[in-house]
Structure formats: structure tokens, C-alpha cells
Amino acid sequence: MKLQFQHQSLRIRLDEAELAQLLSGGSVVNRTVFGPGQAWSQQIRLERTSAARLAGDVQHLDILLPYEAVTAYSLRLPCREGIVFMLDTDGDTLQLQFDVDVRDSVRQRGPARREAGSVAPD
Template sequence: MQDQSVRLRLDEAELARLLAGESVENTTRFGGIEGWGMAVSLHAGEQPVLLDGGTFCRLVLPRNAVEALAARLPCRDGLPFDIALDEGGQLQLQFDVDVRDSVRQRGVTRRSTASSV
């Protein structure tokens, strides 16, 4: 996290759960029982949605965009989203899948170049 920017990086197992319709959740504890948590899930819409609950928030991402990212893995380019906030501000979200984990799970995909005949 930095200012109004959040980078969210999942591994291949978490991506598979997300694509299967599950939520992926994470909670960071700051000692004791208090902490901050985030859940990520997918929806059929075209724009991401942020549901804020104070110490826990849910990001709901567009399924089609995440599926398109999954189809081109492994790659370094993730999905950038701008999420409008209630008070007129904006949250910049960078959604990535760990490229090293993708290479381990999927192998290296060579990009083909067009050859002239």
C-alpha cells in the first residue's frame, strides 16, 4: 500500500480458487486480536467494486478481465484498476499473479514473432 495505491498479488493456487468462484481472504494481525483484512472475489460486471468495512474490505473484480489475465500467464503485466471512492477520491489497484509461481506451475511460454516470408 502507498497513498491511494494498493498492489494485490496472488499465487497460482489463490487464482485457481478465485476462478472457481471462491473468495480469497487475508488478515494481517497487529498483535492481539485486532488486524486488517481483505477479501477478493469476482463478479460479472465490467468495473471493480470496493466494499469497505473499516478494518476489513472486499474487492470484487470483473471476472472477464481476470480470466483474460489467467489465459496469458505467465506474464509480468497485471491488471490496473481505478476504483472511485464515495468521497470523490480514487483508489488505484494493481492486481497481479506472481510471475515466478506462474512459471513454476505453467512453465515458460515463448512469445512467437511474426516471420516474413
């Protein structure tokens, strides 16, 4: 799992194995230890809800994503576009972007198939 924080934006990028772990009901955890008693962790899980949400606290953050949205997204892979959720955070908005590494998806799934009737650009 790769996390990228910038201002009011959080991007989460998983590989195919981590996505499979989520879709099978598991969680994906990122943990960094800075010293004795100083750790920072983020856990991603799916839940049957229509919206993404955050739980826990800044040291131990739970990122809960809607199962249906992630499942639908997984059927489009490989693709460059992820899923974007806008979360209200005490009067401010956090943009949460979730995607799967497109290179890993191509390696695991093969290149994306063109839809019937699509025309290749000149």
C-alpha cells in the same frame, strides 16, 4: 496473497493456487490480528461485472474484481503486466493493481510462448 499499500495505490499479488481458487468461485482472504478484538482483513472475490469495486469497511475490506477481466488475464500468464483498475473513492482515485507472481506462474505453467511470427531481439 501479498498486499502493498502506498498513497492512493493498492497492489494485490496472488500465486497460482490463489488465482485458481478465485477462478473456481472461491475467495482469497488475508487477515492480520493485532490483539484482542483488533483484526484487519481483506477478501478478494470475482463477480460478473465490468468494473472493480470495494465494499465493507477499512477493517474488513471486500475487493470485488470483474470475472471476465481476471479470466482473460489468466490466459496471458505468465506475464509481468497485471491488470490496473482506477476506482473513484469519494472524489479521490485509488489505483488498484492485480497481478499473479510471475515466478510462480513460470514454475506452474512453464515459460511464456512466443507468438507466431515474433522475432527474438539481437
